[in-house]
């Protein structure tokens with residue numbers, strides 16, 4: 431490998447480490463101007479040696495041309511939606527369907543964003559698709575590549591041949607407010623909430639616009655397609671750990687619960703604390719931890735039997751006009 435090639439490799443590693451520290455761990459390790467200088471040096475070397483450009487180079491995030499439209503893609507594995515429980519009784523009824531007590535659960539915050547399906551082949555991101563109707567979504571790979579917390583390459587030395595990752599794309603509240611301020615200043619319509627802003631951004635035809643919005647992403651489902659891979663997870667909790675090892679951002683506020691009481695305690699804790707988070711949540715997702723038991727329980731027409739969303743009570747929408755009682 432000649433001197434330029436090793437310099438290119440070194441720059442990619444430095445820039446990737448800086449991206450991860452900043453976007454995944456919110457803990458910058460490099461001044462912006464240093465990052466920009468290294469980034470420009472890498473761009474210069476890649477212009478000089480285009481044959482050395484790889485799809486996972488940090489310079490390849492803001493890709494191609496403006497799209498004309500998005501192709502429809504059928505999901506290999508559907509993106510299921512969740513049955514909802516609006517109170518403790520409905521939760522207990524759900525739990526009773528699988529002998530509620532003798533089961534280990536994983537509680538995750540339910541991020542109020544847009545679900546995405548990502549496909550990695552030999553560790554490299556090859557496709558990003560919106561949830562759509564759960565069976566078929568829109569192929570938005572160029573837009574997905576601009577999301578800094580989505581790795582272009584898995585951080586594994588010997589990645590499985592094929593990995594499917596699902597998670598929630600979202601906009602932190604502050605980012606959402608800034609986007610609306612800009613739109614208002616430009617005389618454009620404002621987005622109603624972060625979820626709508628996320629959906630509108632993901633379906634932008636111009637990746638440069640998506641890149642400016644700085645979407646974020648929490649991964650929550652890992653499918654390792656080949657059966658006997660050493661990475662094959664057997665529980666949801668282990669999947670979340672592997673997703674972190676692979677270089678994804680995984681929500682830290684999760685808990686393995688040994689009882690329904692522990693689940694309810696987690697729910698009450700986050701019903702209280704949710705407004706301290708930098709992003710919107712609309713509940714807690716409770717999943718049976720064991721994949722063997724998930725497999726045995728299977729799915730109804732619409733939902734997995736092994737998961738449920740405990741919804742937070744809808745907050746008083748500030749815009750709601752209070753009912754005026756005239757006595």
Ligand SMILES: NC(=O)c1c(N)nc(OC2CCCC2)nc1O[C@@H]1CCC[C@@H]1O
Pocket residue numbers: 509510511512538539540541542543545561598650651715734737
């Ligand atoms: N929004 C979320 O944070 C979330 C989550 N933490 N975990 C899951 O698990 C999937 C897997 C089985 C059924 C749903 N789904 C989530 O969101 C779903 C995606 C589509 C509809 C819901 O928003």
